[in-house]
Amino acid sequence: MGEPKSKGIKKRPSSRLGGILDGYDPAKLVIATACSHSSLQIFHGARAEGIKTLGIAVGNEPKFYSAFPRARPDEFIVVDSWNEIPKLAGELRKRNAVIVPHGSFVEYLGATEFLKLNVPSFGNRKVLEWEADREKQRDWLRSAGVWVPKRFKPGEAIDRPVLVKFHGAKGGRGYFIAKNQDEFMEMEDRVQGKAVQIQEYILGTRYYLHFFHSPIKKDGYELSRGSLELLGMDRRDEANIDEMYKLGAQELLKKSGVLPTFVVTGNVPVVIRESLLPKVFDIGERVVERSYELFGGMTGPFCLETLVSDDLHITVFELSARIVAGTNVFISGSPYADFVEPGLSTGRRIAQEIKMARRMGRLPEILT
Ligand code: AMP
Secondary structure, three states, X not given: OOXXXXXXXXXXXXXXXXXXXXXXXXXXXXXXXXXXXXHHHHHHHHHHOOOEEEEEEEOOXXXXXXXXXXXXOOEEEEEOOHHHHHHHHHHXXXXXEEEOOEHHHHHHHOHHHHHHOOOOEEOOOOHHHHHHOHHHHHHHHHHOXXXXXXXXXXXXXXXXXXXXXXXXXXXXXXXXXXXXXXXXXXXXXXXXXXXXXXXXXOOOEEEEEEEEEEOOOOOOEEOOOOEXXXXXXXXEEEEXXXXXXXXXXXXXXXHOOOXXXXXXXXXXEOOOOHHHHHHHHHHHHHHHHHHHHHHOOOOEEEEEEEEEOOOOOEEEEEEEOOEOHHHHHHOOOOOOXXXXXXXXXXXXXXXXXXXXXXXXXXXXXXXX
16 A cells, blocks of 8 residues: 655644754655564564664674665664764755664663753654652652552662662663561671662562553543553563572572573563453553643553552552663564554554654654
């Protein structure tokens, strides 16, 4: 099916894009992202929707992409280091590029540089400010009426198992579990002088919920603006915590100096019991609606990282406001996305949203 003719790009005065889109040819938009994380899926989805793609790589063209011809970008731009991305802005604009940010793109470039990058980006960049700061993220979730783990203030008595999280710790490095006050005291020297969050350790099962909020698509699960889709769910494989049981109980390992770590090494697909789906959508809806009140809305893909306890309570312990790598297990659909459209991936859904906004002349509502 051919792509309906674009109605041109209307400029929204409030958009941070200013006049950038004026110089763009809407018929020739190119989806660009860094060659990492979920880029294969993003390129594959764009190609399926007939949108050209551009991969940004460091050093040289990554060879492994040639092993996946259906997910290889149409073109590469190679830079010496990720720090050079800001210098590419002019070149990217010349190519009509729209950045699809993923976790690694934002991490490699740095949040401040990403906020400044003068190239249209999919989704609302203001969300970064709320997502990256643990306190602000917590306020957002709580004020949305969503359950979050109890947080212990410094010096507060530890009356239940806690997980001690270090700010900015990549892959949960250095996190530790203390089951009670005594165990916390034993480990206290590791906390001294560091920015930490002491969180209630929720004994439950993990579900990472992959949502997509479109501010422009009205059908489906309607929100006050647009709609909410659930495209999949995964659980992360985390080393070494996931395999510790094979070597015995954690206490015994601790005596040998082996502490649990939470480094994500992969992902597995999961489904949640069907009776929990109303709660899942209620949580997703609350988080999106609140985002409009706080900063003009979180649009596009996002993930709520949850724990479900044995009383079937869902607690959200983290939010990612962009495509998460866990969606990579659903390149050709998921047990949820297939009810929306057979074979739909999050990467493809992003490309569809860009096409839809272009058709409706509403690109400034999905790009910033
Ligand atoms: P985070 O850095 O917040 O994404 O946490 C890393 C990992 O720690 C998660 O994927 C979970 O396995 C685990 N985790 C985080 N918060 C909690 C919590 N409050 N209770 C139990 N496990 C948690």
